[in-house]
Amino acid sequence: MKKVNDTLDWPALIAAQPAAGLIPEPLREMAKRVDAEASETLFRVGDPVLHVYLVISGEARLTRLGRNGREVILQRSRGGFIAEASLDSRTYHCDAIAAEPTTLLLFPTAAFRVALGAEPSFCKAWQSQLAREVRKLRAQCERLSLPSAADRINHYIESEGTDGAVTINQSRKSWAAELGLSHEALYRALRRMQDEGVLEVDGNRLISKP
Amino acid sequence: MKKVNDTLDWPALIAAQPAAGLIPEPLREMAKRVDAEASETLFRVGDPVLHVYLVISGEARLTRLGRNGREVILQRSRGGFIAEASLDSRTYHCDAIAAEPTTLLLFPTAAFRVALGAEPSFCKAWQSQLAREVRKLRAQCERLSLPSAADRINHYIESEGTDGAVTINQSRKSWAAELGLSHEALYRALRRMQDEGVLEVDGNRLISKP
DNA sequence: CAATGAATATGATCATAATCATATGAAGAA
DNA sequence: TTCTTCATATGATTATGATCATATTCATTG
Known part of the structure; x- marks a missing residue:
């Protein structure tokens, strides 16, 4: 030290x-x-x-x-x-x-x-x-209690962002850890949500689509 | 009100x-x-x-x-x-x-x-x-990040209890919610851990066996 | 007391996330 | 430059928890 x-x-x-x-x-x-x-x-x-x-x-x-x-x-x-x-x-x-x-x-x-x-x-x-x-921690606990990756992502956007959008200021890997997911599961969920049209990803900016 | x-x-x-x-x-x-x-x-x-x-x-x-x-x-x-x-x-x-x-x-x-x-x-x-x-919340977040029910139970015993034992002062259902599990998953994990001999359950007292 | 509802408990099925494998791209070092 | 390393990304398989169903026990209340 x-x-x-x-x-x-x-x-x-x-x-x-x-x-x-x-x-x-x-x-x-x-x-x-x-x-x-x-x-x-x-x-x-x-x-x-x-x-x-x-x-x-x-x-x-x-x-x-x-x-x-x-x-x-x-x-x-x-x-x-x-x-x-x-x-x-x-x-x-x-x-x-x-x-x-x-x-x-x-x-x-x-x-x-x-x-x-x-x-x-x-x-x-x-x-x-x-x-x-x-x-912040209470919101994180509630988020981690959600079973699905997509729900956790949506919860993150609403609880940490404003007006349905949030900017991620960390790597995907460390964000995955914060969400309690493997990074693979996070990548897949982001891909699926974009394919379904419920999420827009612009670099580190995530926008929830109604 | x-x-x-x-x-x-x-x-x-x-x-x-x-x-x-x-x-x-x-x-x-x-x-x-x-x-x-x-x-x-x-x-x-x-x-x-x-x-x-x-x-x-x-x-x-x-x-x-x-x-x-x-x-x-x-x-x-x-x-x-x-x-x-x-x-x-x-x-x-x-x-x-x-x-x-x-x-x-x-x-x-x-x-x-x-x-x-x-x-x-x-x-x-x-x-x-x-x-x-x-x-308390930080420990709960770490616990909720563990994928398996047994790991969460062990984590709870070590972080909330002393010397490998803890007394649960709430119902199983609300404890399951705190652990981020369905109550069914909690019952099953407790049963399995007892069968495997890694956990002793005495009413609301849980003891981790080495 | 009987009746009702809630907690406890277990089984069967299914959805989904973890894991392992693999590939690409970007950044930094030699 | 090339090499190395790490983040990003996706596929295949497997383990496990969620869900639905069903009893049983327990406590509360009429």
């Missing part, structure tokens, strides 16, 4: 990961940028909670080892804060690893807590961010 | 829905209990955000009407706060209906915002609650 000592380019960081924009000035100065290699451990069950982690690029995973020896994935993150609830805990209740070469920002937990208490604007912004995340 | 004017029994409310315990005293006195009938509307797209809604019993749904005329479900709630992100909005961006006879608590939005700003303990508790919800 290599610490990078360059001074941080915050506009670039925020462009890469908008959630970084929440961080107020004093906390920004305490941020450490870290580059983790694939399968490198970020923290383990029982470790003290020393930092708040923000994924800038790559992929971080929160996992737990099950009784049957199989690893259970609690979260895959390709950007944004992870393990926000650890702010309420002294130690971690899961492991975190980098699933591929990953860049993160680390903020000292103690200072993070102080800033939340001392800066009302940061506190409000943090709350709003959590509420937005809750809304 | 019948307003019930009885004085509220807070210990009973908190027992029925623990999230009610977050509410501080002054807000409790402004709470209105409401009984909604099946398919009754709670609010609609464009309505001003006048209240914060807490589902005590029954089921509330947040929905949006898609371009193709089909209703998209953004959230089904059988207990807890709904549409928390509406605290950051002047109007609603979805509809809310009671899917069955449902009891709710309503808090005036303005007073709720004031309380969040004025009472640090409430503000922290609200934040913690949102963070816990985020953690």
